Amino acid sequence: MKERTxxxxxxxxxxxxxxxxxxxxxxxxxxxxxxxxxxxxxxxVEEGTLYPALQRMLIKGWVKAxxxxxxxxxxxxxxxxxxxxxxxxxxEIRQFERAMAAIRRVIQxx
Amino acid sequence: MTxxxxxLAGFVRRGTIEAELQEEIRTHIAMKxxxxxxxxxxxxxxxxxxxxxxxxxxxxxxxxLEAVARDLRHGFxxxxxxxxxxxxIIATLAIGIGATSTIFSIVSAVLLRPLPYPDAQRLVSLHxxxxxxxxxxxxxxxxxxxxxxxxTRTFDWLAGSNVETFAETTGIVPEQxxxxxVSPRFFAVLGTPPMFGRAFTTQEEHFGGAKAVVISERLxxxxxxxxxxxxxxxxxxEAKSYIIxxxxxQRVEYPSPLIDAWIATQADEDLMRDxxxxxxxxxxxxxxxxxxTLERAQSDLDAIQRALGDTYPKTDAGWTVTVAxxxxxxxxxxxxxxxxxxxxxxLLLVIACANVGCLLLAQxxxxxxxxxxxxxxxxxxxxxxxxxxxxxxxxxxxxxxxxIAIAYAxxxxxxxxxxxxxxxxxxxxxxxxxxxxxxxxLAAAIVFSLAPMLHVVRRDIAPSILRSSRGVVGxxxxxxxxxxxxxxxLATVLLVGAGIFLRSLAALQETPLGFDPDxxxxxxISASFDExxxxxxxxxxxxxxxxxxxxxxxxxxxxxxxxxxxxxVPMEFRVAGEAVDQTGAHFVRRRMVTARYFQSLSxxxxxxxxxxxxxxxxxxxxxxxxKAFVDRYLVGRDPIGREIIFGPQESSASIKIVGxxxxxxxxxxxxxxxxxxxxxxxxxxxxxxxxxxxxxxxxAMLARAARDAIHAIEPGRAVYSAQPLTDALSxxxxxxxxxxxxxxxxxxxxxxxxxxxxxxxxIYSVSLRTREFGIRMALGSSPSTIAIEILRSAGxxxxxxxAAGLVLAVLLxxxxxxxxxxxxxxxxxAYLLAxxxxxxxxxxxxxxxxxxxxxxxxxxxxRE
Numbered sequence: 022m023k024e025r026t027x028x029x030x031x032x033x034x035x036x037x038x039x040x041x042x043x044x045x046x047x048x049x050x051x052x053x054x055x056x057x058x059x060x061x062x063x064x065x066v067e068e069g070t071l072y073p074a075l076q077r078m079l080i081k082g083w084v085k086a087x088x089x090x091x092x093x094x095x096x097x098x099x100x101x102x103x104x105x106x107x108x109x110x111x112x113e114i115r116q117f118e119r120a121m122a123a124i125r126r127v128i129q130x131x
Numbered sequence: 132m133t134x135x136x137x138x139l140a141g142f143v144r145r146g147t148i149e150a151e152l153q154e155e156i157r158t159h160i161a162m163k164x165x166x167x168x169x170x171x172x173x174x175x176x177x178x179x180x181x182x183x184x185x186x187x188x189x190x191x192x193x194x195x196l197e198a199v200a201r202d203l204r205h206g207f208x209x210x211x212x213x214x215x216x217x218x219x220i221i222a223t224l225a226i227g228i229g230a231t232s233t234i235f236s237i238v239s240a241v242l243l244r245p246l247p248y249p250d251a252q253r254l255v256s257l258h259x260x261x262x263x264x265x266x267x268x269x270x271x272x273x274x275x276x277x278x279x280x281x282x283t284r285t286f287d288w289l290a291g292s293n294v295e296t297f298a299e300t301t302g303i304v305p306e307q308x309x310x311x312x313v314s315p316r317f318f319a320v321l322g323t324p325p326m327f328g329r330a331f332t333t334q335e336e337h338f339g340g341a342k343a344v345v346i347s348e349r350l351x352x353x354x355x356x357x358x359x360x361x362x363x364x365x366x367x368x369e370a371k372s373y374i375i376x377x378x379x380x381q382r383v384e385y386p387s388p389l390i391d392a393w394i395a396t397q398a399d400e401d402l403m404r405d406x407x408x409x410x411x412x413x414x415x416x417x418x419x420x421x422x423x424t425l426e427r428a429q430s431d432l433d434a435i436q437r438a439l440g441d442t443y444p445k446t447d448a449g450w451t452v453t454v455a456x457x458x459x460x461x462x463x464x465x466x467x468x469x470x471x472x473x474x475x476x477x478l479l480l481v482i483a484c485a486n487v488g489c490l491l492l493a494q495x496x497x498x499x500x501x502x503x504x505x506x507x508x509x510x511x512x513x514x515x516x517x518x519x520x521x522x523x524x525x526x527x528x529x530x531x532x533x534x535i536a537i538a539y540a541x542x543x544x545x546x547x548x549x550x551x552x553x554x555x556x557x558x559x560x561x562x563x564x565x566x567x568x569x570x571x572x573l574a575a576a577i578v579f580s581l582a583p584m585l586h587v588v589r590r591d592i593a594p595s596i597l598r599s600s601r602g603v604v605g606x607x608x609x610x611x612x613x614x615x616x617x618x619x620x621l622a623t624v625l626l627v628g629a630g631i632f633l634r635s636l637a638a639l640q641e642t643p644l645g646f647d648p649d650x651x652x653x654x655x656i657s658a659s660f661d662e663x664x665x666x667x668x669x670x671x672x673x674x675x676x677x678x679x680x681x682x683x684x685x686x687x688x689x690x691x692x693x694x695x696x697x698x699x700v701p702m703e704f705r706v707a708g709e710a711v712d713q714t715g716a717h718f719v720r721r722r723m724v725t726a727r728y729f730q731s732l733s734x735x736x737x738x739x740x741x742x743x744x745x746x747x748x749x750x751x752x753x754x755x756x757x758k759a760f761v762d763r764y765l766v767g768r769d770p771i772g773r774e775i776i777f778g779p780q781e782s783s784a785s786i787k788i789v790g791x792x793x794x795x796x797x798x799x800x801x802x803x804x805x806x807x808x809x810x811x812x813x814x815x816x817x818x819x820x821x822x823x824x825x826x827x828x829x830x831a832m833l834a835r836a837a838r839d840a841i842h843a844i845e846p847g848r849a850v851y852s853a854q855p856l857t858d859a860l861s862x863x864x865x866x867x868x869x870x871x872x873x874x875x876x877x878x879x880x881x882x883x884x885x886x887x888x889x890x891x892x893x894i895y896s897v898s899l900r901t902r903e904f905g906i907r908m909a910l911g912s913s914p915s916t917i918a919i920e921i922l923r924s925a926g927x928x929x930x931x932x933x934a935a936g937l938v939l940a941v942l943l944x945x946x947x948x949x950x951x952x953x954x955x956x957x958x959x960x961a962y963l964l965a966x967x968x969x970x971x972x973x974x975x976x977x978x979x980x981x982x983x984x985x986x987x988x989x990x991x992x993x994r995e
Contacts, residue, residue: 048155048158048159048162049155049159050158050159050162050163054166068156068159068177068178068183069178069182069183069186072152072155072156072183072186072187073186073187073189073190075187076152076187076188076190076191077190079137079190080134080137080138080141080190080191081134082133082134082137088151091162093165095158095161095162096154096158097155097158097162098151098154098155098158
């Protein structure tokens with residue numbers, strides 16, 4: 022079994038937004054699965070952080086939610102990116118990259 | 132912003148949100164189970180669904196608000212548990228908040244709110260003003276009003292009105308109605324359209340036009356039961372028919388509270404030519420053009436009146452115009468009284484808060500174990516303080532709610548008591564008052580929770596509680612004693628205030644009037660101003676004859692206005708043959724009376740005789756002057772036979788002095804004695820003059836017979852305001868009486884609260900020291916020594932509080948006498964009275980505790 026890591030703090034919104042930007046409308050389970058698979062099972066999104074985050078994003082207006090049938094004919098809540106969410110994604114990526122660049126400078130061997 | 136909206140929307144559908152979350156997570160588990168093929172594992176991995184839903188739902192919450200709500204819930208629960216103390220606290224708060232809100236609702240409606248007309252800040256009152264030293268203000272003549280309107284560039288509209296009392300005779304019996312006779316443009320100035328119907332047309336506003344009347348909502352409801360078919364019906368006012376064209380909403384109370392109807396004056400050519408004193412009868416009001424300041428309007432009218440002075444030197448020179456905000460004119464007189472009441476009631480509220488603080492502190496000690504336990508279980512001091520504050524809020528909510536109910540009831544009562552008080556119809560417990568009450572309750576909660584909160588935060592509560600419940604000598608009583616001291620001091624201030632008002636009122640009522648109002652009945656008979664002088668003379672003679680023939684009647688007279696109930700406007704005059712000094716003309720008050728006026732009021736005749744009544748309308752009045760007149764203008768000369776000339780011109784008619792009478796306070800209790808000229812004869816220009824009847828028996832008993840006798844000869848007229856003269860005089864003091872009553876009530880409440888506070892603190896102190904007393908008695912102290920110790924301790928508090936209160940009262944009463952008219956006595960009696968009452972109450976407050984200390988049984992204490 023591979024070593025799993027929790028989502029680094031402050032990046033969850035970015036990950037969710039990015040996932041939705043790529044996949045289009047998706048439900049919570051799908052989002053979690055996608056992140057897990059794309060990171061080669063390194064990043065694990067806990068339900069206990071995913072769903073509160075989605076609710077906060079609804080309040081902030083970054084995503085919209087609608088109930089739809091899945092291909093297995095289950096009723097699930099699908100989240101869609103809003104224009105505000107798209108803007109936020111750009112902001113989050115920019116901030117993340119600046120932070121990463123800075124961190125990298127610190128940990129680089131001299 | 133939108134985020135807030137989404138959250139609010141979320142709050143509305145919070146049930147749905149939770150259901151949706153649950154479903155969403157169940158779906159999630161199902162999907163996971165499908166993927167790994169093991170439902171139990173899926174469940175295990177996801178964990179506690181309820182907790183998950185709870186976590187997600189919290190995003191929608193208002194964490195801070197919810198914490199407050201939780202605290203409040205807890206507060207209410209803990210308030211409900213202690214019924215006794217809680218009842219006392221809530222009642223105290225309800226009284227304080229109720230009284231404060233009541234007075235505030237009057238202050239708000241009368242003083243703070245703009246008048247109930249569109250753009251009310253543009254409404255002004257106007258007076259003609261003499262350019263002489265006395266700056267005598269006068270009403271405005273219709274002719275001059277029209278000139279101003281024609282020339283002004285700063286007013287949209289100018290108008291005038293005059294209130295008269297008419298008989299309305301379309302009903303079974305004549306009904307007295309209060310009618311304003313108004314100039315053109317009157318309703319345009321007010322800017323308020325009728326509820327329905329219309330205001331006057333231009334044709335109806337001018338001479339020769341159709342006779343129309345606009346009635347008040349009150350008259351409409353009273354006479355027509357609020358039926359819209361009243362429009363087009365007829366009112367008969369003093370034998371003339373008027374078509375009802377509109378109904379004005381109740382808030383329109385201009386020019387007088389309790390106004391019933393408005394008719395157009397329809398001034399004829401004669402009146403429009405008259406620019407003299409007799410034509411000055413309009414109460415004038417104007418609407419400034421938008422953006423025009425009071426100063427610009429004033430200088431505009433100054434210039435106009437100067438120009439008119441050049442055109443009409445005889446009548447208009449020497450006069451200017453005074454422009455003032457209409458609101459000031461209508462409510463300026465009651466402003467000091469209202470702020471004074473508001474100040475008193477605020478003191479009462481502060482006392483109530485201090486009292487509640489005391490009760491809470493006392494209660495705190497009995498709850499020591501509970502609080503100590505909470506503390507021991509890990510509640511921080513901040514949390515304990517927050518809990519106490521939450522309880523304070525719970526009290527405030529309950530007390531405030533009850534207080535608002537009290538305010539509702541008492542505002543209704545006050546409106547009934549003071550119908551003639553300005554803007555009473557607008558005085559209600561409205562949103563502003565509710566907001567005020569809520570604010571005051573919250574502020575009160577903060578204030579009175581402060582004491583117990585300080586107590587908890589400052590001390591380590593558990594040891595202090597252990598000490599007080601088990602120790603021998605109780606300590607830490609400073610805070611409650613300070614609170615009681617403050618209550619006593621403030622209650623003393625209110626007591627002195629009430630004392631000063633009571634003494635002033637008594638002094639006013641004992642002021643010698645110079646006439647004897649006992650056994651005198653006054654009444655008025657409705658009449659219209661356009662009744663012909665000859666007809667008036669005959670009718671007045673008839674009336675006086677029929678009243679004189681009633682059994683028990685000594686004398687019947689008439690006068691323009693009942694004595695002592697109104698102010699008399701001074702008129703310019705000179706005595707023929709006497710030099711007028713250069714400083715300007717003399718002014719004297721002139722009263723219109725019939726010959727028997729002096730006899731009916733028992734005003735002594737000092738020289739000469741009263742006048743002869745001539746029924747010839749051309750014949751001049753004769754003059755009777757009072758002693759003050761002789762003393763000022765004719766010292767050492769024989770006044771009889773001298774001529775008095777009214778008005779500024781040579782041509783004015785002169786009247787001859789035929790008699791001298793004693794000084795009478797014609798303007799009532801509050802006004803000084805002034806020189807007066809009684810113009811004596813039939814009151815031919817004043818058809819609705821007051822009738823004065825002196826009887827052997829009780830004045831009130833005569834009213835019925837007098838009314839019947841007049842109805843027998845004048846079936847079409849209304850007899851109104853029939854009352855003993857003593858009642859009419861007493862009514863002139865109703866405002867004084869009202870504020871005295873309220874301040875006395877406030878001070879009685881304050882004293883009661885302070886006494887309860889003193890009692891509470893002393894009894895608490897005794898209960899804490901029972902053990903000490905028991906031991907001391909066992910060691911040989913006598914019970915009386917201990918009782919006296921308690922008495923002394925309470926006495927110190929009362930004396931200190933009383934002394935501080937007296938000092939404060941001395942300072943405040945100076946302000947009081949300067950600001951409020953009719954408060955003339957800053958006297959020692961009021962202070963002694965207040966001190967006596969205070970100590971009486973304080974003694975009652977500490978007798979109980981002393982007795983409890985006296986009757987401590989040492990054996991009981993030792994056995995414990």
